[in-house]
Amino acid sequence: MNDKIMGPEIITWFLKSALPALCSLAAICSLATILCLLAAQIFEVGVRWWSRLPPGPIGWPVVGSLFSLPGSRYVPACRKFTTLAQKYGPIIFLRMGLRPTIIVSNSKIAEEFFKVQDKTFDSRPQFATGRHLGYDYNSTVFSSGSKFAKMNRIYRSDLLSISNVQRMGPLRMEEVRVLLADVLRHVERATDGLVDITSLVFKANLNLMGRIILSQKLFGDPEADDARPTEIENFKFFVKSATRLVGSFNISDYIPALRRFDMQGVEKQLELLKPHQEGLMLPIIHEYRRRYGQGYGEDEAKNLLPDLMATLVHGHKDLSDETMMAVAIDLIVGGSDSVSTALEWSITELLRHPCYLQEAQEELDSVVGRHRLVVESDCDKLEFLDCVFKEILRLHPPTPLAIPHYSNKECQLGGYRIPKDTVAYVNIYAIGRDPDVWKNPNEFEPNRFRNSPVRVLGHHFQLLPFSAGRRGCPGKFFAIPMYKLVLANLLHCFSWSPAPGIRCQDIGVEEAVGVVCSRLNPLVACVSPRLPERVILGHD
Numbered sequence: 001m002n003d004k005i006m007g008p009e010i011i012t013w014f015l016k017s018a019l020p021a022l023c024s025l026a027a028i029c030s031l032a033t034i035l036c037l038l039a040a041q042i043f044e045v046g047v048r049w050w051s052r053l054p055p056g057p058i059g060w061p062v063v064g065s066l067f068s069l070p071g072s073r074y075v076p077a078c079r080k081f082t083t084l085a086q087k088y089g090p091i092i093f094l095r096m097g098l099r100p101t102i103i104v105s106n107s108k109i110a111e112e113f114f115k116v117q118d119k120t121f122d123s124r125p126q127f128a129t130g131r132h133l134g135y136d137y138n139s140t141v142f143s144s145g146s147k148f149a150k151m152n153r154i155y156r157s158d159l160l161s162i163s164n165v166q167r168m169g170p171l172r173m174e175e176v177r178v179l180l181a182d183v184l185r186h187v188e189r190a191t192d193g194l195v196d197i198t199s200l201v202f203k204a205n206l207n208l209m210g211r212i213i214l215s216q217k218l219f220g221d222p223e224a225d226d227a228r229p230t231e232i233e234n235f236k237f238f239v240k241s242a243t244r245l246v247g248s249f250n251i252s253d254y255i256p257a258l259r260r261f262d263m264q265g266v267e268k269q270l271e272l273l274k275p276h277q278e279g280l281m282l283p284i285i286h287e288y289r290r291r292y293g294q295g296y297g298e299d300e301a302k303n304l305l306p307d308l309m310a311t312l313v314h315g316h317k318d319l320s321d322e323t324m325m326a327v328a329i330d331l332i333v334g335g336s337d338s339v340s341t342a343l344e345w346s347i348t349e350l351l352r353h354p355c356y357l358q359e360a361q362e363e364l365d366s367v368v369g370r371h372r373l374v375v376e377s378d379c380d381k382l383e384f385l386d387c388v389f390k391e392i393l394r395l396h397p398p399t400p401l402a403i404p405h406y407s408n409k410e411c412q413l414g415g416y417r418i419p420k421d422t423v424a425y426v427n428i429y430a431i432g433r434d435p436d437v438w439k440n441p442n443e444f445e446p447n448r449f450r451n452s453p454v455r456v457l458g459h460h461f462q463l464l465p466f467s468a469g470r471r472g473c474p475g476k477f478f479a480i481p482m483y484k485l486v487l488a489n490l491l492h493c494f495s496w497s498p499a500p501g502i503r504c505q506d507i508g509v510e511e512a513v514g515v516v517c518s519r520l521n522p523l524v525a526c527v528s529p530r531l532p533e534r535v536i537l538g539h540d
């Protein structure tokens with residue numbers, strides 16, 4: 001009986017007294033939160049003005065702009081950063097979590113960054129990818145300070161020197177022949193002439209890197225006798241996972257206290273990759289130590305050292321297995337995906353613009369003739385091909401954001417103060433599409449480079465596909481001849497057109513998200529032989 005009376009009374013009491021009180025409390029709390037956020041923002045605006053920091057979005061306390069800015073699953077970060085530059089200017093300051101961050105988006109600031117402040121920004125921030133893939137920041141890509149200086153010396157004077165690039169010329173030509181035979185085989189088998197160019201070009205580049213670094217093919221033909229399907233798939237999986245993870249914006253890199261929660265599962269994925277990479281690399285390294293770790297004389301060594309890993313093991317015995325693995329990973333991951341991405345964008349744009357495809361093929365006919373394959377010495381004479389190469393790297397730079405740099409002391413940039421320990425992104429994509437520098441910046445117009453003195457090596461700051469300065473890509477002299485030789489031969493040997501029913505201008509240019517910005521969808525095109533089969537197969 002009592003209960004019956006209590007029930008409605010409590011409800012009445014709750015509605016009349018407690019509910020209004022709770023509502024008022026909630027309103028006060030919300031107001032207080034809004035006021036605190038507002039105060040925090042006003043405070044940050046004041047601090048920025050007082051500290052002469054560059055302009056940029058204010059963001060939220062603690063998280064800053066972390067959740068609102070970097071690329072989503074669908075929009076690459078370089079594009080979001082470009083939109084931001086249109087609002088705030090060529091140098092932007094923002095907080096990503098707890099890390100002060102700048103974004104450099106035009107050639108003028110980039111020139112100052114790489115010429116005046118190059119040494120200040122020659123470190124890398126310590127992110128999870130460097131801890132795992134770089135074996136505690138030991139690899140070139142992720143190292144800083146004296147470790148970087150040592151690795152950089154090894155790279156530039158030993159591994160990726162111009163003389164090594166020249167020494168590897170015959171290997172490049174061999175892999176090009178394998179690629180051409182592969183394309184021809186696929187063309188003959190395909191009833192509709194459609195060929196998946198993305199996977200053939202990726203495979204060719206991975207194999208070339210495998211041969212240069214380890215004297216091994218990493219990616220055989222599943223139907224050929226030398227196929228090792230598990231290993232092949234493992235390497236492909238490894239390279240693709242590594243580039244995806246290096247390009248991800250991992251929340252705990254920016255708010256270290258959240259590391260143990262690993263909210264996006266990045267650490268877990270990196271840990272899962274580790275046995276994978278060690279299973280692939282360690283047996284190879286041990287075999288190299290056994291074969292090349294001994295004290296050969298210089299002349300003997302020259303004959304014995306067919307590849308980069310042998311050069312490393314022979315010349316730098318003090319390096320640990322971990323560092324050796326880190327170097328091999330740098331080279332395989334850095335070298336294969338970037339070149340194949342540049343190639344697939346080139347074929348994409350040439351398919352979208354048949355007049356340029358024709359111009360490139362006419363040049364090949366006149367310089368090389370239709371009776372043989374293109375060889376490396378021809379490439380210097382292919383002026384239009386060079387224009388296509390530069391235009392692709394301007395419009396679709398394979399690495400659209402340079403790997404993040406890190407300032408080791410306070411400095412001045414663009415007239416602003418940049419604090420010590422700032423993460424710096426150079427937006428290579430935005431620089432290549434700057435409307436103040438490039439006419440019709442979003443159009444593919446290779447002839448803009450006819451008679452132009454602008455080169456891609458890092459001295460012309462309006463075009464920085466390989467970045468510049470001390471951290472600029474050490475593999476550029478490897479990448480350029482490989483790109484030109486493959487593209488020239490593909491265009492020379494085959495005729496190209498879009499898949500049936502697709503108009504040239506409808507071929508998609510959507511980009512995937514990652515440190516290497518490849519096509520979102522594989523490029524499938526209609527391919528047919530343009531030269532006699534015996535020429536394509538190199539039988540003449």
Ligand code: HEM
Nearest residue numbers: 140141334335338339399402403465466467471473475479
């Ligand atoms: C079209 C092909 C390529 C492009 C567009 C490219 C572009 C880049 C860019 C933009 C960076 C970042 C530089 C920075 O952080 O400022 C880089 C770094 C690097 N690249 Fe490349 N790259 C290419 C090919 C290669 C090749 C073939 C190799 C190896 C043989 C290679 C090895 C590396 C390494 C080891 C680094 C790290 C350098 C450092 O941290 O100091 N790259 N590359």
